[in-house]
Amino acid sequence: MKITSLSQETRTFHPPEKFVSSALIKTRAELEKLYEMANTDAERFWKELAQKELIWDRPFDSVLNWRPPFAEWFTGGTLNASVQALDRHKNTPQWHHPAIHWFSETGEDKKISYKELYELTCKTANALTRLGVKKGEVVTIYMPLVPEAIATMLACSRIGAIHSVVFAGFSAEALKDRLLDAKSKVVVTADGARRRGQIIDLKSEVDKAVVSLEAIEKVLVFEHVGTKPKMNQRDILWKEIVEVQPHEFTAAEMQSEDPLFILYTSGTTGKPKGILHTTAGYLLWTKVSHEWVFDIKPSDVYWCTADIGWITGHSYLVYGPLQNGCTCVVFEGAPNYPDWGQFWRIIEKSKTTIFYTAPTAIRACAAQGDEWPQKFDLSSLRLLGTVGEPINPEAWMWFYKIIGNEKCPIVDTWWQTETGGIMIAPIPAVTPLKPGSCTKPLPGIQAKVLTQEGNDCETNHGGLLVVDKPWPSMLRGIWGDPQRFEKTYWSQFKAKYFTGDGARIDSDGFFWLLGRVDDVLNVSGHRLSTAEIESALVAHASVAESAVVARPDDLKGQAIVAFVSLKNSEKTFSAPDLIHALKGHVVKEIGALARPEEIIIVDQLPKTRSGKIMRRLLREIATHGKVQGDLTTLENANAINEIIEKNTGIAEE
Numbered sequence: 001m002k003i004t005s006l007s008q009e010t011r012t013f014h015p016p017e018k019f020v021s022s023a024l025i026k027t028r029a030e031l032e033k034l035y036e037m038a039n040t041d042a043e044r045f046w047k048e049l050a051q052k053e054l055i056w057d058r059p060f061d062s063v064l065n066w067r068p069p070f071a072e073w074f075t076g077g078t079l080n081a082s083v084q085a086l087d088r089h090k091n092t093p094q095w096h097h098p099a100i101h102w103f104s105e106t107g108e109d110k111k112i113s114y115k116e117l118y119e120l121t122c123k124t125a126n127a128l129t130r131l132g133v134k135k136g137e138v139v140t141i142y143m144p145l146v147p148e149a150i151a152t153m154l155a156c157s158r159i160g161a162i163h164s165v166v167f168a169g170f171s172a173e174a175l176k177d178r179l180l181d182a183k184s185k186v187v188v189t190a191d192g193a194r195r196r197g198q199i200i201d202l203k204s205e206v207d208k209a210v211v212s213l214e215a216i217e218k219v220l221v222f223e224h225v226g227t228k229p230k231m232n233q234r235d236i237l238w239k240e241i242v243e244v245q246p247h248e249f250t251a252a253e254m255q256s257e258d259p260l261f262i263l264y265t266s267g268t269t270g271k272p273k274g275i276l277h278t279t280a281g282y283l284l285w286t287k288v289s290h291e292w293v294f295d296i297k298p299s300d301v302y303w304c305t306a307d308i309g310w311i312t313g314h315s316y317l318v319y320g321p322l323q324n325g326c327t328c329v330v331f332e333g334a335p336n337y338p339d340w341g342q343f344w345r346i347i348e349k350s351k352t353t354i355f356y357t358a359p360t361a362i363r364a365c366a367a368q369g370d371e372w373p374q375k376f377d378l379s380s381l382r383l384l385g386t387v388g389e390p391i392n393p394e395a396w397m398w399f400y401k402i403i404g405n406e407k408c409p410i411v412d413t414w415w416q417t418e419t420g421g422i423m424i425a426p427i428p429a430v431t432p433l434k435p436g437s438c439t440k441p442l443p444g445i446q447a448k449v450l451t452q453e454g455n456d457c458e459t460n461h462g463g464l465l466v467v468d469k470p471w472p473s474m475l476r477g478i479w480g481d482p483q484r485f486e487k488t489y490w491s492q493f494k495a496k497y498f499t500g501d502g503a504r505i506d507s508d509g510f511f512w513l514l515g516r517v518d519d520v521l522n523v524s525g526h527r528l529s530t531a532e533i534e535s536a537l538v539a540h541a542s543v544a545e546s547a548v549v550a551r552p553d554d555l556k557g558q559a560i561v562a563f564v565s566l567k568n569s570e571k572t573f574s575a576p577d578l579i580h581a582l583k584g585h586v587v588k589e590i591g592a593l594a595r596p597e598e599i600i601i602v603d604q605l606p607k608t609r610s611g612k613i614m615r616r617l618l619r620e621i622a623t624h625g626k627v628q629g630d631l632t633t634l635e636n637a638n639a640i641n642e643i644i645e646k647n648t649g650i651a652e653e
Helices: 017-021 028-040 042-053 081-085 114-130 147-159 172-182 202-210 280-294 311-324 342-350 359-366 393-403 482-490 530-538 575-590 615-624 637-648
Strands: 064-067 070-073 098-104 109-113 138-142 162-165 186-190 193-195 198-200 218-222 235-237 259-265 273-278 301-304 327-332 354-357 383-386 410-412 447-450 463-467 497-505 511-516 521-523 526-528 543-553 557-566 598-601
Touching: 028 042, 042 280, 081 147, 081 280, 081 311, 098 114, 098 147, 098 342, 109 114, 114 147, 138 147, 138 172, 138 202, 147 162, 147 186, 147 259, 147 311, 162 172, 172 202, 172 259, 172 273, 186 202, 202 218, 259 311, 273 280, 280 311, 280 383, 301 311, 301 342, 311 327, 327 342, 342 354, 359 393, 359 543, 383 393, 393 410, 393 530, 447 497, 482 497, 511 530, 521 543, 521 557, 526 530, 530 543, 530 557, 530 575, 543 615, 557 575, 557 615, 575 598, 615 637
Parallel strands: 098 327, 138 162, 138 186, 162 259, 186 218, 218 235, 301 327, 301 354, 354 383, 383 410, 557 598
Antiparallel strands: 064 070, 098 109, 193 198, 259 273, 447 463, 463 497, 497 511, 521 526, 543 557
């Protein structure tokens, strides 16, 4: 498969000397040494990292047993995830240092030390044990983003139970599907969650999900918002069982390959996939990649804005940062409530040094203008990061100039739920930065861009992104469905992990993500990247966000349809004039081949609760005028009706 890549980005940025002078990896020679070690003797590279970075109860016997597509890492060794995150800091200055600085959208904030988080985790582990949770069983967590939710994850790992975190915005039906698939017996939830000034009634959603599930034995309810929920026979309040427990709990010795968690992702068929991650390899790579990519030091105040319902929250809000001993900012709320200053207000108050968020959030904030961030003191920031989807160069530049004041490197990270940790990203003191590129694979990660036939793509030719060799944090399967695991990820190329993404590699060896292969357009025999066309649209001064999809066309094969939302200051612009200008802008930026057939101006784009634009739904609207697919991950359902009504005159029933 060849994907035509039309965009060019020539700007390059280097880190300031002040950043380089204090960095953990300061020089290209240091970085090249890591690459050389990984490429020369991969098993020795991973062995030495595992021996250095993890605390073993019993040392491992072998580094890797690889029977494609099944991998076993560090077999024979035993350890515990909560010990890696918490106990390792005993008898160090970090023990009384804040592990979490939590913020509510109401303005409340509190700090919890590593010692306090350890004690809360042990009390929660004791309580779950009292409720009958045993090693190897699945506990489903359906909670707001509060410290108790993080403690519950760590309590499960301390017991040796498998946690399955379900984002606390999913419907009762979506929760039920995940409970059934995981065969959970215990659910941990809260009375409610706060979101944009509203109370989301979590307990009633759980009640609806479990009403017909006899396998659910206990529901543990944390009282967070004070709504005094109705309690049923199998329900028990957090304060009645957790708060009375001892604050010590002996951690279970877990085999390296024992399951640590299941995390469900939505499949294109609508049936969620339970991605399985195990213990040692996942812990190793989240710790090391977090340290390398974010240049983490124990003194850092680090804010990853993801919820724990997503893999970013698992890897880079909980397991990676806590292993590295920094302070994690945790925020229950949205970036635009009570106003668009919320992110910047928290950075000022917490003195955040590292800020890691999604391109969607960056574009949404940029659309409000520069005045919001300029009201706050952001001088504590020293590093910025992006995650979730390719970031377009204009959003990158806004982030760099307005938020980072041109002194903060930006680590643009590519990875997936399935990879467990970051795969392609800069080492911030060494790697030159190009707006829109996630730069190069990290040491130990072998990524390639291949043609449909499995050959290496030529320079700047788009193709299929694969990972050529096993890595420690790789998914170990789809829970209960090994056939789907093999078919989805390993059937395209023998013994190579197919990511489902398109990419190109430029003449400097930098990777540029082109979006999901499913989203690639076939226009007049040319396969075009949706990400590049979207980037060209967002580069126009009037556009806040864009999403590009295809619809069938008798002449061209597929026609390009673009949905765009506008910046606040541009919403009075004449629509026909703007559409004409935008089409011309795309032609100017990347060529006539990429000119959209139709541009539809919308108030908002449909997004998942993690902030990703749901292009699949837009493709259905462009093709059929309605949507029929899975909507369980959709946050703003009203956006779909508005788009359908506005552009077809038919409101979805």
